[in-house]
Amino acid sequence: MPDHNDFIHSEEFLRQLMRRQLRLSVACAATFGGGLLALPLFNYFAPDLMATRVGGFTLSWLILGILFFPFVWVISYTFIRRSLSLEKQEAEDALKHNREA
Amino acid sequence: MNVDPWILVFSLATVVVTLYMGFRSAGKSKTASDFFVAGRSVSVGWNSAAISGEYLSAASFMGIAGMVMSSGYDALWYPVCYACGYLFLLLFIAGPLRRFGAYTIPDFAEGRFDSPLFRKIAVIFVLFIGFFYTMPQMKGAGTTLAYIFPGLPYWVGVVVVGAVITFNVALGGMKGITLIQAMQYWMKMFAISVPIFVLMAVYGSYGSNLGANTTAKEAAPIVQTVERKPLTEKAPADKSWIAPFGPLTTKAVKNAAEALPQEQRADFLAKYQKPYSLLYTYSLIIALVCGTAGLPHILVRFYTNPDGVAAKRTTMWVMILIGVFYVFPPVFGVIGRNLLPELYAGAGAKGTDKIVLELPVLLRAKYGTLGSILSGITCAGAFAAFMSTFSGLLVSMTGALAHDVYGRILKPNSTPGQRLNMFKLCAVIVGTVAVLLGCFVEPLEINFMVGQAFAIAAASYFPLLFVSVWWRDMTMKGAATGMFTGGLLALLSAAMVNVSTLALDKGPMGKLFAGFAPLNQFWAAHPLLRILCEQPAIWAVPLAIILMIVVSKATKKTVPADSRRKMLVLHAPESLGLKQEYIQEQEMPGIDA
Numbered sequence: 001m002p003d004h005n006d007f008i009h010s011e012e013f014l015r016q017l018m019r020r021q022l023r024l025s026v027a028c029a030a031t032f033g034g035g036l037l038a039l040p041l042f043n044y045f046a047p048d049l050m051a052t053r054v055g056g057f058t059l060s061w062l063i064l065g066i067l068f069f070p071f072v073w074v075i076s077y078t079f080i081r082r083s084l085s086l087e088k089q090e091a092e093d094a095l096k097h098n099r100e101a
Numbered sequence: 102m103n104v105d106p107w108i109l110v111f112s113l114a115t116v117v118v119t120l121y122m123g124f125r126s127a128g129k130s131k132t133a134s135d136f137f138v139a140g141r142s143v144s145v146g147w148n149s150a151a152i153s154g155e156y157l158s159a160a161s162f163m164g165i166a167g168m169v170m171s172s173g174y175d176a177l178w179y180p181v182c183y184a185c186g187y188l189f190l191l192l193f194i195a196g197p198l199r200r201f202g203a204y205t206i207p208d209f210a211e212g213r214f215d216s217p218l219f220r221k222i223a224v225i226f227v228l229f230i231g232f233f234y235t236m237p238q239m240k241g242a243g244t245t246l247a248y249i250f251p252g253l254p255y256w257v258g259v260v261v262v263g264a265v266i267t268f269n270v271a272l273g274g275m276k277g278i279t280l281i282q283a284m285q286y287w288m289k290m291f292a293i294s295v296p297i298f299v300l301m302a303v304y305g306s307y308g309s310n311l312g313a314n315t316t317a318k319e320a321a322p323i324v325q326t327v328e329r330k331p332l333t334e335k336a337p338a339d340k341s342w343i344a345p346f347g348p349l350t351t352k353a354v355k356n357a358a359e360a361l362p363q364e365q366r367a368d369f370l371a372k373y374q375k376p377y378s379l380l381y382t383y384s385l386i387i388a389l390v391c392g393t394a395g396l397p398h399i400l401v402r403f404y405t406n407p408d409g410v411a412a413k414r415t416t417m418w419v420m421i422l423i424g425v426f427y428v429f430p431p432v433f434g435v436i437g438r439n440l441l442p443e444l445y446a447g448a449g450a451k452g453t454d455k456i457v458l459e460l461p462v463l464l465r466a467k468y469g470t471l472g473s474i475l476s477g478i479t480c481a482g483a484f485a486a487f488m489s490t491f492s493g494l495l496v497s498m499t500g501a502l503a504h505d506v507y508g509r510i511l512k513p514n515s516t517p518g519q520r521l522n523m524f525k526l527c528a529v530i531v532g533t534v535a536v537l538l539g540c541f542v543e544p545l546e547i548n549f550m551v552g553q554a555f556a557i558a559a560a561s562y563f564p565l566l567f568v569s570v571w572w573r574d575m576t577m578k579g580a581a582t583g584m585f586t587g588g589l590l591a592l593l594s595a596a597m598v599n600v601s602t603l604a605l606d607k608g609p610m611g612k613l614f615a616g617f618a619p620l621n622q623f624w625a626a627h628p629l630l631r632i633l634c635e636q637p638a639i640w641a642v643p644l645a646i647i648l649m650i651v652v653s654k655a656t657k658k659t660v661p662a663d664s665r666r667k668m669l670v671l672h673a674p675e676s677l678g679l680k681q682e683y684i685q686e687q688e689m690p691g692i693d694a
Contacts, residue, residue, distance in 0.1 A: 008669075008673070008677060009666075009669070011665070014665060014668055014669055014672070017669075017672050017673060018571070018668065018672050021672060022571060025192040025193055028188075028192050029188075029189065029192050029193075032185070032188050036185065036386060036390075037383070037386070040345065040379055040382045040383065040386075041379075043345035043346065044345075044346075044375060044379050047344070047345070050345065051344070053312065055308040055312075056306075056307075056308030056309050056310070056311050056312025056313075057307075057308050057311055057312075058174075058311075058343060060174065060345050061174060061177070061311060061343065064174070064177045064178070064181055065177050065181075065428070065431055066428060068181050068185070069181075069184065069424035069425070069427070069428065070424075072184070072185050072188055072420060072424065073417075073420060073421055073424065075188065076187075076188055076191055076416070076417045076420055077417060079191065079192060080191075080413050080414065080417050083196075083413065084410060084413075087410075087674035087675075087676075088674070088676075090673075090674055091674040091676040091677050094673075094677060095677070
């Protein structure tokens with residue numbers, strides 16, 4: 001690839017690009033990780049609450065065995081929507097900058 | 102031999118359809134790109150079904166139900182983390198990895214660090230993880246065939262299934278396998294869900310079957326209307342089965358307590374049981390979530406996507422397809438505990454591992470043919486499970502040998518035609534080795550072996566991909582040190598627990614590993630160390646990442662010169678046109694032309 005001096009190949013663009021995408025990914029990961037890591041803590045510190053029966057399930061079983069899956073689907077759907085619109089915006093910004101430069 | 106004709110028909114149909122599709126697509130696979138990455142043209146729908154089909158292995162289809170039955174709540178972490186590990190892949194790895202445009206993970210490793218040496222290290226890990234993962238699949242094949250044909254030796258099943266798949270992969274490569282795996286996902290989904298719905302209609306719902314477990318707190322009398330046989334001696338008690346921190350996570354501490362004098366036991370348990378179980382649970386979560394994002398045979402599938410956006414969409418659909426599937430195996434375990442507690446008495450393949458195959462048989466006594474048809478369907482699903490995972494592993498290992506070792510290291514000037522022939526030859530070699538290994542692992546448990554492959558992947562490939570995608574100052578030396586140390590230590594510590602378990606085996610394996618028996622006394626005295634060795638992820642993953650960062654900082658001068666351009670290729674939106682396939686399609690090869 002030849003050397004470029006336009007905005008797309010600049011340090012500034014790359015930094016901005018990676019920082020924005022990483023921020024989104026980390027936010028989604030934190031939501032997921034929070035849920036995943038909190039569940040054992042709840043089981044540990046509030047065993048009576050988590051042993052409550054809901055339709056035969058204990059609360060702990062209901063959350064982990066069934067409800068956890070939709071929780072993750074929602075996170076991944078949100079991530080993809082935001083990440084795609086972020087990419088679109090980045091591409092537009094970059095091309096605009098390039099034309100101005 | 103007393104073979105149920107329905108079971109035979111359904112299982113044979115799975116094999117025949119698999120072979121037919123392999124033949125059909127063999128005619129369409131012509132280029133190297135077809136063989137390695139299916140021409141990079143697989144649509145989101147097909148690809149997500151194919152990845153799901155490949156991922157749902159014998160461990161998912163049979164192992165999880167068995168594990169939930171034997172360990173209860175503790176085992177639920179397996180299906181959940183198997184499915185949710187894809188989120189890490191989606192958030193941090195899928196898009197950038199696809200944009201890099203390699204054929205295999207070793208390609209990425211070499212390209213990212215401009216280092217042919219690093220390719221060799223990466224290839225070693227592909228083979229390591231791959232063979233670790235094929236063993237449980239082969240075990241699933243052997244036990245299912247032995248179940249269908251009572252009296253058939255275990256190794257015959259391994260050889261037959263191994264031969265069928267090897268033939269298929271050699272014929273059609275990745276393109277052929279993609280269609281087969283996609284179809285096999287739907288077969289598995291059908292095979293696990295239909296019998297469940299019938300069983301729930303006959304024997305009561307998920308919730309009421311679970312509600313039959315009386316706990317100390319509440320007897321749940323309203324839902325306790327389901328049929329329930331008395332639990333056998335070896336079954337865990339209701340209370341510990343349904344409670345978090347049950348038999349699986351408290352094993353090490355319980356063993357240690359038993360070695361103590363009677364009066365100290367209660368104190369010891371009260372002090373250590375729950376905190377150590379919490380540690381075990383967290384380590385298991387890390388191993389499974391990070392391991393999923395580091396399995397080479399799954400990662401290689403992402404290169405079959407047309408672009409990074411498709412790779413992200415595919416990942417989301419995979420999570421949905423797999424998540425729906427994983428709701429079902431625990432139901433088998435729950436109903437099985439009530440209806441077939443006698444399985445607790447058996448060990449390994451004769452025990453809870455075969456609950457998925459056994460449960461529909463109960464209906465045969467009640468409704469005749471319906472039970473046979475249903476167990477035929479579950480057998481077909483089990484077939485699809487180990488066949489599709491083994492195909493995927495075979496493709497990724499064959500790809501590593503044919504593309505990385507032969508095409509890049511041994512003979513870089515080989516023609517594409519030579520490489521294709523090498524692909525076929527390597528498929529046969531890898532298939533043969535896998536079958537041989539499979540013949541030796543009969544005494545080991547399916548889910549256990551898979552867990553080890555995950556721990557190694559979590560401590561080697563996941564840190565490599567995660568750090569090298571998001572940190573541009575990573576050097577080859579840093580990456581190699583972290584990956585090698587983390588992966589190897591995880592492997593060694595897991596193996597130590599393995600050999601000490603094998604030493605207790607009453608069969609021939611016990612004699613072979615008898616020298617390691619004293620290790621068990623050491624474990625009993627140090628339950629914490631046993632947990633850290635059995636589930637190494639909690640220290641191995643951070644260790645690998647820290648090593649990568651520290652060594653990279655120390656070798657700052659060797660950061661690849663064009664790391665900025667590489668980062669741009671990894672992260673810039675495709676519409677900017679910066680994407681450059683690292684491996685480009687070469688001219689059409691001459692073998693079929």
